[in-house]
Amino acid sequence: MIQVYKGFQVKPHKQYPNNYIVVTDGKGGKIPNVLDTMFTSRGIAKEEIDRYLSNKVKDVKSAETIDQG
Numbered sequence: 001m002i003q004v005y006k007g008f009q010v011k012p013h014k015q016y017p018n019n020y021i022v023v024t025d026g027k028g029g030k031i032p033n034v035l036d037t038m039f040t041s042r043g044i045a046k047e048e049i050d051r052y053l054s055n056k057v058k059d060v061k062s063a064e065t066i067d068q069g
Contacts, residue, residue, distance in 0.1 A: 003042060006053060010045045013038055020045050 002011040004025050013019045019038040022031060022045055034052050039045040 005046050006049055008035070008049050010039075010042050010049075022049065 002009050004010075007025050009023045009025050010020050011023065013021050016038065019040060020042055021038055022035040024031065032052055035045075035048060039048070
């Protein structure tokens, strides 16, 4: 079963259905390196998506602060 979560799909791996992978929701897009792996549960995959998005927001805020410098 595919589950959409914050712009990503969490779905079972084709060869290893007990593990989950993360792909972009919609056409195209590159999976970040931290999400390009197999997860043992949907919950862990969601935690990593949250962590990735949280760090991404922090990086953008840091860049804006430097630009205003």
